[in-house]
Amino acid sequence: MTRIVLVMHAPLGNAFSQCAEHVLGRASNLTVFDVGPADRPDEKAEDLARLITSDSSEPALILCDIYGATPFNIATEALRLAALQGTRGHLVTGTNLCMVLKALTERQENPDKLTEEVRQGALKGIIDAGRGC
Secondary structure (H helix, E strand, O other), X not given: OOEEEEEEEOOHHHHHHHHHHHHHOOOOOEEEEEEOOOOOHHHHHHHHHHHHHOOOOOOEEEEEOOOOXXXXXXXXXXXXXXXXXXXXXXXXOOOOXXXXXXXXXXXXXXXXXXXXXXXXXXXXXXXXXXXXX
């Protein structure tokens, strides 16, 4: 089972996790890695890399909130460090709740396909309700 790691500006990751738990129940493969304003990015990247490589038998899908922001940069560096140890992961940004729920409910074992399913879940969750569904 793919590990899902929410790497986001605090407290967004915890909020998404709580919403997902409310809808689906507790998910054993979901980890929150919030980034606070006082956190040092280099230290957080090392911590995240350790988390990613702690169970290298399971792939990791990292979901970030904003492309190019500090959590994204931390995740990018952590994946680089993890790759040096032979652990591969995927990173998707622009995360919304639909993506988190899709990541937790999709039974896709292939991490590349799961990443694409999660990305598509984001697009399907964006609807102009004024125009009808």
